[in-house]
Amino acid sequence: MEAKAIAKYVRMSSMKIGIVLDLIRGKNVNEAFAILQYTPKDAAVVVNKVLKSAVANAENNLNLDTNRLYVAEAYACEGPILKRFQPHAQGRAFRINKRTSHVTLVVKERA
Numbered sequence: 001m002e003a004k005a006i007a008k009y010v011r012m013s014s015m016k017i018g019i020v021l022d023l024i025r026g027k028n029v030n031e032a033f034a035i036l037q038y039t040p041k042d043a044a045v046v047v048n049k050v051l052k053s054a055v056a057n058a059e060n061n062l063n064l065d066t067n068r069l070y071v072a073e074a075y076a077c078e079g080p081i082l083k084r085f086q087p088h089a090q091g092r093a094f095r096i097n098k099r100t101s102h103v104t105l106v107v108k109e110r111a
Contacts, residue, residue: 001058001062001064001108001109002058002072002106002107002108003054003055003057003058003061003062003064003106003107003108004054004057004104004105004106004107005050005051005053005054005057005104005105006050006102006103006104006105007046007049007050007053007102007103008079008102009079009080009100009102010046010076010079010100010101010102010103011098011100012042012043012046012099012100012101013099013101014076014077014078014079014099014101016041016042016043017043017046017047017076017101017103018075018076019041019043020036020039020041020043020044020047021047021074021075021076021103023035023036023039024036024047024051024071024074025071025073025074026070026071026072027070027071028069028070029051029055029066029069029070029071029107030067032051032071033048033051036048036051046103047074047103047105050103050104050105051071051105051107053105054105054106054107055069055107058107058109064109065109068109068110069107069108069109069110070107070108070109070110071105071106071107072106072107072108073104073105073106074104074105074106075103075104076101076102076103076104077101077102077104078099078100078101078102079099079100079101079102080100081097081098081099081100082097082098082099082100083095083096083097083098084096084097084098
């Protein structure tokens, strides 16, 4: 049995979130929460929120034991890009891409 949680349209690039996800992939849920609490990245706050949701889904919807859960899958896909323009010299425009991403976490129970 597996429980899943998805955060869509997070205003952060998937590369930045991926760095934090690499830290917790395959870890026990309690250990993952401890790692996220002391990770000095803005993405850690987002990933912590998604992990809490996945654990709650496992506990309430599937009646899984929270002490035996681990992070089975963790990935961030690119979402739509917000395109903005900034004026530059001589009437030119410089494009700024404000990237978004979709964060997915899957937790499973260890056998």
